[in-house]
Amino acid sequence: MKTVHERADVVPLLAEIFRELGYEGTSLSRITERTGIGKGSLYHFFPGGKEEMASAVIAEIDAWFEDAIYRPLRNDDARKAIAAMWTNVNDYFRSGGRICLVGAFALDHTRERFSAAIGNYFTRWIDALRAALMRAGCTGEEAQALAEECISGIQGALVLSRALGDKTVFTRSLETLARRLDAAVQ
Amino acid sequence: MKTVHERADVVPLLAEIFRELGYEGTSLSRITERTGIGKGSLYHFFPGGKEEMASAVIAEIDAWFEDAIYRPLRNDDARKAIAAMWTNVNDYFRSGGRICLVGAFALDHTRERFSAAIGNYFTRWIDALRAALMRAGCTGEEAQALAEECISGIQGALVLSRALGDKTVFTRSLETLARRLDAAVQ
DNA sequence: GTCTATACAGTGATAGAC
DNA sequence: GTCTATCACTGTATAGAC
Numbered sequence: 001m002k003t004v005h006e007r008a009d010v011v012p013l014l015a016e017i018f019r020e021l022g023y024e025g026t027s028l029s030r031i032t033e034r035t036g037i038g039k040g041s042l043y044h045f046f047p048g049g050k051e052e053m054a055s056a057v058i059a060e061i062d063a064w065f066e067d068a069i070y071r072p073l074r075n076d077d078a079r080k081a082i083a084a085m086w087t088n089v090n091d092y093f094r095s096g097g098r099i100c101l102v103g104a105f106a107l108d109h110t111r112e113r114f115s116a117a118i119g120n121y122f123t124r125w126i127d128a129l130r131a132a133l134m135r136a137g138c139t140g141e142e143a144q145a146l147a148e149e150c151i152s153g154i155q156g157a158l159v160l161s162r163a164l165g166d167k168t169v170f171t172r173s174l175e176t177l178a179r180r181l182d183a184a185v186q
Numbered sequence: 187m188k189t190v191h192e193r194a195d196v197v198p199l200l201a202e203i204f205r206e207l208g209y210e211g212t213s214l215s216r217i218t219e220r221t222g223i224g225k226g227s228l229y230h231f232f233p234g235g236k237e238e239m240a241s242a243v244i245a246e247i248d249a250w251f252e253d254a255i256y257r258p259l260r261n262d263d264a265r266k267a268i269a270a271m272w273t274n275v276n277d278y279f280r281s282g283g284r285i286c287l288v289g290a291f292a293l294d295h296t297r298e299r300f301s302a303a304i305g306n307y308f309t310r311w312i313d314a315l316r317a318a319l320m321r322a323g324c325t326g327e328e329a330q331a332l333a334e335e336c337i338s339g340i341q342g343a344l345v346l347s348r349a350l351g352d353k354t355v356f357t358r359s360l361e362t363l364a365r366r367l368d369a370a371v372q
Numbered sequence: 373g374t375c376t377a378t379a380c381a382g383t384g385a386t387a388g389a390c
Numbered sequence: 391g392t393c394t395a396t397c398a399c400t401g402t403a404t405a406g407a408c
Contacts, residue, residue: 002392022294024210028384039385040392049384099293106349107290108208115351122349145362148346152359153335156342160334163292163308165301173338176331190373213401225403226374235402 005037007045007056013037015057019101023054023110051113054105058117061101064092065125073128078136079185085129086178089154096161096170103155125151136185146184153177191223193231193242199223201243205287209240209296237299240291244303247287250278251311259314264322265371271315272364275340282347282356289341311337322371332370339363 013035018026028039028050046052068088072081093100102121105114126147133143157173199221204212214225214236232238254274258267279286288307291300312333319329343359 004391020295022208022210022296024208025294025296027382029382038393040394043385044391103345103349104290104293106345107285107293108211109206110208110211111348118349119351122346145358148355149339149359149362152342152346152355153339154342155345156338156340159289159292159341159345160308160338162297163289163304165305169334169338172331173335176335188374214403215400224375226376229403230373 003036005041005045010035010037010042010045011056011060014053015060015101018054018057019099019104022104022108023050023113024108026050054114055117058102058105058114058121062117062121065121068092070124070128073132078132081132082129082136082181082185083178086174090171090174093154093158093170096158096167099158099162100155103158122151133181133185138184142184146181150177150181189222191227191231196221196223196228196231197242197246200239201246201287204240204243205285205290208294209236209291209299210294212236240300241303244288244291244300244307248303248307251307254278256310256314259318264318267318268315268322268367268371269364272360276357276360279340279344279356282344282353285344285348286341289344308337319367319371324370328370332367336363336367 014031017031017034021030028042031042031053032038042053043049046056048055069085072084075081092098102118105111106118111118126144129147129150130140130143133146134140138146153173154177157170161167161170161173200217203217203220207216214228217228217239218224228239229235232242234241255271258270261267262270278284288304291297292304297304312330315333315336316326316329319332320326324332339359340363343356347353347356347359
């Protein structure tokens with residue numbers, strides 16, 4: 001039995017494995033074990049090997065956030081886009097059951113490999129949220145501080161809820177952050 | 187030339203390497219390369235191999251936090267202990283230049299190996315900070331929420347400041363969190 | 373306590389048949 | 391596009407001489 005794949009179908013599978021095992025912890029044999037895709041196919045899709053696989057994963061995550069979160073924050077009704085961000089973030093991270101791959105990569109020396117993409121992901125998120133907050137009436141300084149606090153708070157909530165093995169820590173943190181933004185835009 | 191070591195001197199060196207490279211990224215040859223300590227010595231000190239090395243590192247970190255932060259929070263003057271926590275945290279994490287090993291281990295499957303120690307580290311930190319906040323006048327519910335928010339906020343600030351390669355993100359986050367606690371205990 | 377030598381499984385990667 | 395075979399290398403771990 002021989003299943004035929006497309007590159008686009010493979011990337012989300014890789015994403016889940018990199019998320020769970022980290023960059024160094026992810027080996028080609030584990031990918032094959034979990035997906036049934038052999039080395040031959042993997043190197044056909046990603047001639048650059050493991051590094052290209054991780055790059056593709058980061059690019060796909062980035063594209064998802066751009067569509068679902070950043071662009072609405074920049075262009076749509078500010079309050080609605082912020083509210084949508086909170087539901088999307090909660091869903092995306094499965095209420096704390098799934099970590100942020102980009103954040104995890106930032107913590108160890110994997111960062112050196114992908115520093116541009118990692119920095120970009122967070123910078124664009126903060127910039128987009130700041131723009132929405134300013135449209136909603138915040139000053140530039142206030143909006144910048146709140147935006148940083150929210151993105152940082154999401155990352156911290158993912159770490160803490162996983163460390164405690166308690167998803168309610170994540171959902172509660174999100175609610176606290178959301179209330180703080182609401183208060184700032186009255 | 188042959189340097190003689192003690193186990194207690196080796197652990198801090200290992201800590202720095204695990205912090206930079208992560209559990210999977212740390213190999214025995216890299217440890218030898220950076221410390222000059224050969225495999226023979228390493229297995230003499232840590233018969234359980236890499237896992238025992240990481241365990242020893244976590245235990246030492248835990249002991250440091252217990253002495254410098256948790257115990258003062260539980261026993262000393264609440265406001266003074268909280269103020270000391272912020273300076274100690276800022277120094278320990280080198281103003282964002284150093285990550286939290288325990289938090290990093292929590293994010294990938296390394297967590298499974300050390301879940302008890304990881305959960306313990308964060309639970310005791312939150313409990314100690316909550317106790318101090320209650321002595322300073324907060325209600326139990328309020329103190330719990332603030333404590334979780336601070337520990338989570340520290341972790342998030344470490345992720346974000348590293349992702350952006352900007353230490354000022356960390357120091358600014360710490361200031362914001364400190365102000366929030368000050369406001370709660372007036 | 374440190375060194376050298378060694379075992380052997382697992383690593384990323386490549387080549388060629390199908 | 392997938393498979394199998396194979397590559398050179400690095401991984402953790404052990405044993406014994408000093």
